[in-house]
Amino acid sequence: MRWEELDQQPCSVARTLSVIGDRWTLMVLRDCFLGVRRFEEFERRLGITRHVLTDRLKKLVQHGVLVKKPYQDKPRREEYRLTEKGLELHPVVMAIVHWGDKHMADERGAPLLHVHKGCGHAMSPVTVCSHCGDPITARDISVQPSPKWLADESAGASATRGHLTKRNKSYTKPCRANPVQ
Amino acid sequence: MRWEELDQQPCSVARTLSVIGDRWTLMVLRDCFLGVRRFEEFERRLGITRHVLTDRLKKLVQHGVLVKKPYQDKPRREEYRLTEKGLELHPVVMAIVHWGDKHMADERGAPLLHVHKGCGHAMSPVTVCSHCGDPITARDISVQPSPKWLADESAGASATRGHLTKRNKSYTKPCRANPVQ
DNA sequence: ATCTAATAGTTCCAAAAAAGAACTGACGCT
């Protein structure tokens, strides 16, 4: 399957990755969350090639994750800022940082501290259940197809067909399988 | 900069992405969390080429995210399972799913529901502060270099040098900049 | 008036990675 077909899939992971699931895109977003806004600063900090940076910024703008706004005229210069939609990727970035702090740090530990302005303490992100507020791990969650999708499926939905190869016939249903462990 | 140099950087995002920041790797992990364990099932579900799948599984095993264990002899067959380290990527995957459910879903909404076994309700992941337990957004967090890293830096640490190009001189310090917004 | 610097790109070529399909090898079943 080609990468551009990913967003066709009935899976929120696949669809999200069609926007941010790229080698460089998440590094660009990391810098956005650290306040970087300008082309050359992204380039300097990341060591990304200008060609690829141009492409990734353009895609993020197309998807509404960043907006390009002028910060001066004569000569016209533009910078890139996170939109609300972009800011909502913060949990993704925080989860990635936290895993890296725990599993990829050297003897010096985490390079950066995250301070919660509300309570004033260095914090790490904890994922909790939106219903009961308890912390969750992979083993606490079971997955089931949404009723709406099941209804559509039994009604013979075919909207998501058409991109299937001979080998691959499983994409008309939401991606599911047996639970973890 | 080349991609393989990413894990050299003093940034937990970069280091984590050196393991999972690949087009296909996160899709493989999604399937792992859905209970997929076998080579051909990954291939069938993802439409990934066998060559790339072999490579990604090997890398995930090298990084200790998956383990390969035999499930039969004669002929020997092996399957891939998440380790504890791998299971701890769950918050990353959940954050990605949640963003996709909110921003990339079509009129049918989220394809899958996540049920918290503890309380029995469909849930979405909420990121809270490990210290005070309040939900956080990007604007609630400020970032600062860790004291340990600052100490090392002023002591003239040079362990992370050596991969820098002429253009790119900023990697001896933890990646930081101005706060968001 | 010319030279240099800054910013945000574009263009070009070579190298690396991915897509797509066929092939391998160990075995089990009929």
Place this chain on the structure above:
DNA sequence: AGCGTCAGTTCTTTTTTGGAACTATTAGAT
């Protein structure tokens, strides 16, 4: 003997990156 399963490997073509140089617009210095 022939077919099927599984977990890969090999091969060729296409796409994407890396790396470096070039462009356009303006400000300020010589």
